[in-house]
């Protein structure tokens with residue numbers, strides 16, 4: 503196989519390898535992306551649960567104020583009944599004072615009851631809003647997951663074909679020169695790009711200047727040359743050959 507054809511085969515192999523890398527990288531990211539979306543939904547659900555818990559505690563408090571009021575009212579009734587069986591003015595006055603005190607407690611507890619009731623209404627509104635947010639997020643996350651799953655499968659299909667393509671591309675290079683294929687693999691492991699064109703008198707990978715003599719040699723294509731700085735395999739990147 504001519505050097506020109508070997509270089510073409512290498513460039514072709516690299517193209518396939520790069521596309522495989524790109525798709526594999528995309529697919530590797532997908533589980534994380536789905537995880538992030540699920541986390542977002544879980545956070546919203548947690549906030550909703552906290553609000554519900556808050557509402558429950560407020561209701562308990564409010565209900566206990568109601569119990570307090572009933573208790574105080576019963577005591578007032580007791581005291582009122584006792585007023586008729588007292589023996590002295592002093593005792594009568596003392597019972598009256600107790601009734602006044604109890605009525606004050608009733609007033610305070612009733613006010614607290616109303617304040618708590620309003621707070622419950624406010625939390626109730628927040629719960630309603632948060633529920634909408636959760637429902638929206640549920641829909642979005644489901645859609646996102648379905649899309650990503652589809653993307654993943656599509657990429658896998660492409661990858662399957664590309665891996666077949668790579669196999670035959672590697673075979674082609676190997677048949678021509680096994681050492682060249684090994685060199686390609688070695689450089690690619692370190693540099694990702696293993697075959698690069700000469701552009702503007704420089705290596706297309708590391709941009710080191712290539713001497714004119716070497717450029718001529720690369721152009722003549724009697725042999726395969728590599729960049730002396732980065733070891734990448736060079737090909738002539740003149741207008742005719744550029745990708």
Ligand SMILES: [Zn+2]
Nearest residue numbers: 705708729732
């Ligand atoms: Zn270089």
